[in-house]
Structures are given as structure tokens and as C-alpha cells.
Amino acid sequence: MDQKPFSQGLLSSEADSQRTLYPYVTGTSVVALKYKDGILMAADMGGSYGSTLRYKSVERMKSIGKHSLLGASGELSDFQEILRYLDELILYDNMWDDGNSLGPKEVHSYLTRVMYNRRNKFNPLWSSLVLGGVKNGEKYLGMVSMIGVHFEDNHVATGFGNHLARPILREEWHENLSFEDGVKLLEKCMRVLLYRDRSAVNKLQIAKITEEGVTVSQPYSLKTFWGFSAFSNPTVGAEGSW
Amino acid sequence: MFRNQYDTDVTTWSPAGRLFQVEYAMEAVKQGSAAIGLRSKTHVILACVNKASSELSSHQKKIFKVDDHIGVAIAGLTADGRVLSRYMRNECINYNFTYESPLPVGRLVVQLADKAQVCTQRSWKRPYGVGLLVAGLDESGAHLYYNCPSGNYFEYQAFAIGSRSQAAKTYLERRFENFMGSSREDLIKDALISVRETLQGEKLKSSICTVAVVGVGEAFHILDQETVQQLIDSFELVREDEPPAPEAGDAVADQSEASAPVAEEGAAPMDI
Numbered sequence: 220m221d222q223k224p225f226s227q228g229l230l231s232s233e234a235d236s237q238r239t240l241y242p243y244v245t246g247t248s249v250v251a252l253k254y255k256d257g258i259l260m261a262a263d264m265g266g267s268y269g270s271t272l273r274y275k276s277v278e279r280m281k282s283i284g285k286h287s288l289l290g291a292s293g294e295l296s297d298f299q300e301i302l303r304y305l306d307e308l309i310l311y312d313n314m315w316d317d318g319n320s321l322g323p324k325e326v327h328s329y330l331t332r333v334m335y336n337r338r339n340k341f342n343p344l345w346s347s348l349v350l351g352g353v354k355n356g357e358k359y360l361g362m363v364s365m366i367g368v369h370f371e372d373n374h375v376a377t378g379f380g381n382h383l384a385r386p387i388l389r390e391e392w393h394e395n396l397s398f399e400d401g402v403k404l405l406e407k408c409m410r411v412l413l414y415r416d417r418s419a420v421n422k423l424q425i426a427k428i429t430e431e432g433v434t435v436s437q438p439y440s441l442k443t444f445w446g447f448s449a450f451s452n453p454t455v456g457a458e459g460s461w
Numbered sequence: 462m463f464r465n466q467y468d469t470d471v472t473t474w475s476p477a478g479r480l481f482q483v484e485y486a487m488e489a490v491k492q493g494s495a496a497i498g499l500r501s502k503t504h505v506i507l508a509c510v511n512k513a514s515s516e517l518s519s520h521q522k523k524i525f526k527v528d529d530h531i532g533v534a535i536a537g538l539t540a541d542g543r544v545l546s547r548y549m550r551n552e553c554i555n556y557n558f559t560y561e562s563p564l565p566v567g568r569l570v571v572q573l574a575d576k577a578q579v580c581t582q583r584s585w586k587r588p589y590g591v592g593l594l595v596a597g598l599d600e601s602g603a604h605l606y607y608n609c610p611s612g613n614y615f616e617y618q619a620f621a622i623g624s625r626s627q628a629a630k631t632y633l634e635r636r637f638e639n640f641m642g643s644s645r646e647d648l649i650k651d652a653l654i655s656v657r658e659t660l661q662g663e664k665l666k667s668s669i670c671t672v673a674v675v676g677v678g679e680a681f682h683i684l685d686q687e688t689v690q691q692l693i694d695s696f697e698l699v700r701e702d703e704p705p706a707p708e709a710g711d712a713v714a715d716q717s718e719a720s721a722p723v724a725e726e727g728a729a730p731m732d733i
Contacts, residue, residue, distance in 0.1 A: 315567075315568060315571075317565070317567045317568065318567075318600065318601045319565040319567065319568065319599055319600050319601070320600075321560070322562075324560075324561060324562060325560040325561065325562045327561075328559060328560045328561040328562070329559055329560055332558075332559050355600075
């Protein structure tokens, strides 16, 4: 199963066109944390086509059933496929009409099975998923990667967020964050990602899920500061450079 | 029920709109030895009479653990019951693997009922000859269901199936209104008394009955012989001294007047 770039194109085997080899339109990091009343999740609205920031109004977080919220990074068409699977799952769950409903833990497990099974067939859904929710007062926050690695934690992030946001969260997260503090913390993480992640766009949404339900904020932008003196004369230390 | 020309196939209707093969399957349930179930808000108890075919043989297993939160007691063709228990266990395990969560008992019961219905509508199959009392927990609390060979299922506060189950049902009918708020111990006591009702005077011993419990915070398990015998002894003794419950007042009064403390002498009150 080695990649052979030269043999793509005219010589790519038919079998290869039946499975995912690379992602094409991708979303970047999702960051989420548990707070006093539930889960807060943030994701920007960018869909990159390679290095082009092509789509700038992509909603990468969606509510699932009554109790869960799903955020995804990676291939966006795979995220849409996953949403279709979950739609069907929730539909059948609702059709039972019996007072039982799938909570975030169940949805997370189901997604893990789906991702892992696809990975086993060498045809992954090229997404990293963040699943958060509240059911019967219990908060749940988990992550599933494209190869089926899954875990639960008090704060999670995907993609670049793992490297840039999680250290901040490890330092500053604590139990029973208020809503305002949670949002401030998420914005801090998203700002760092905006500065440092090439595929980030300055248009984000923050979603919250509590026992009452899901609310996704309207898109908004973060204030940034670029007035560093080093930027006004960048070549001062290297004569002749530009 | 008499033999008639419409009872050969399960796919043949009678002019009166009956499927005789299905009804005969339900007869098989009535011939099996008794099984009883009752539930409160937080616990469900299953109890059954275990008859061995001879003194030399062991008793038939009639209560099966399906999952930590679900158990089933059967009456009728035990072989059919075993197969259905295996199906139920499989469904529970598969659900648990995918969702890391216990299968709600209400959903399992519907799947079981649909499985039974298939056998009432295929000419090459026969209905399952077993009635199942399914006891389980889900989000909305403790539940007791009865699954019929016809593919119907009902939820019950308390129920009894099998031979001489009417005696138990009569006892339960008198007491069921209190069950929702009963403690675990009271429920078990009521279950044992119901089992005794079906024994028609035979002495109630832990060797001929099996009791199983499932409850909030308590996984489904079958009580061992000693525990059951102790429970039997404890309520038999109480019965000798004073009336344990308002309903059974009359019967107990007779008992304590008439016979000696040894339960072997006096017959159990027959309220049929």
C-alpha cells in the first residue's frame, strides 16, 4: 500500500480510486473543553483546498440528536458523510419512541467503530472528530481520530490544536469554569492558532451544549495585533534581505 | 381446544380468524413449570419452580442471565428458551460493543417479539414454544415484560406463567398495587409466596425453586440455595407467629389456630 506519486494519473489502478488516499478540502483545528454547565467547542469556518483558503463559511460543528455536538477537522466531505450516518442513527433511535435515547457516550462509541472499521479497510474517513454532550447531568467530551484512536478528556483539540491549544488548556483549565471564562480560554487558544496555523481563518464559531440543548454562535472574528516593531523593519538584522 | 381442519399449518387461518398453531404453542407455555416475575421502581425479581424429571437428575435451568441489567425466566419448551436466550445475549453484547452502553430492555423485548412473529408467518417454521418473562433495567427504571409465542409482548407490574400460575396470579393481583414502593426484601418475599401458591401444598424448599434479582446498582444474578432457604425460613417463621400482611390475615389466622408450628403438617392456604 505504498504511495507511488509517479504512477498516479494515467497509471493509477482502479482500486485506488475506490478509497481515500489524500484529503482535498480540509478544515483545521477544533478545540473543546468541559465547563460548569456542559461543553464549549470552537472551530473556525475555513475550508482549505491545499494551501488556498477556498471556503470561508463552512460550519464545522453540528448538533447530533438532543444530547450531542460534533466538531470535525480534516476532509470536509467525510464530515458530511459522517453527518449522514449519524442522521440515520438518530432517526432510528427516535423511531423507537420509547423514552430511551442515544447519549454522547453512545454516539462517540458508534463513531469510533465506524472510523476504526474504515481504517481496517484502508479506506479511512479522513477526519478528526470531537464529540461533546450532556445527558442526565453528566458531561462527556471525547475525540476520535481517523484511525480509530479514541479517548475522553476534560479538554480536547484536533490537528494543530493538539500542539498549540492543549498546552494552554493544560495550564489554565480547571473544573467548573464559568461560561465567560470558558469562552475566554477558547478564544485565547483560537487566537494562537490564528497567528500560527497557516490554514486558520479569522472567522469562528463557538458552540455550547448543556442539558437544555445546543447553541451555535453567530460567526465572528478575533481581534489581532500586528503592530510589532519587528514587522515595521523586518530586514534590520539582515542587510540585503527582503 | 379440539383438533380441526385449520390447525395443521401456522399459515392457515381458521374461519373465526384464529391461528391454531400459535394457540397450541401458547398451550405449551401453560404446560411448563411455573415462572413468576414482579417489579418495584428499582428492582425486578424472577422466581421459578424447578422440577427435576426424577430424583436422580438435575433440575432444568429456567432462569438465564442475558446481561448485567437483563435476565429472563422461561416456561415451556426449554430448548426453545435456551436458543432465544442466546439470541438475547448476542444482541446485548453487540449493542454494548458498538455503543459501550447497555441495551435498553424495552428495545430487546421488541426485537424478541418481532423474531417470534416471523415464525407465525412462514410455512416452513413453527412458533417458539416458550413464554419469556424478561426482567431488566433501562433509563426509565425497572421493567418486567412477558413475551408470548404469538409475537406479542406486554409490560407487567407482576405476572406468572406456566402450570398452576393462576394461583400465583391471584395472590399477585391482591398485592400488586404496593409493589412499586416495595423494598427488595419484600419483593423477594412476595415472589417466594407466589411460588408457594403454585405448589399446591407441597413444601417450599430452596431445592425446588430458583430466585433471581436485578436492580439499580445490582447486576442480575441468581440467588444461591442457602440464601433462598434462609429467606424461606425467615418468612415461614414469621407466618407462624403473627400475620405478616393485612391481606393474608385470614389465612394466617386459620393456620396458627389449626396446626403446629412445623410447616410440614398444615397445608398452604389455597386462595383459588
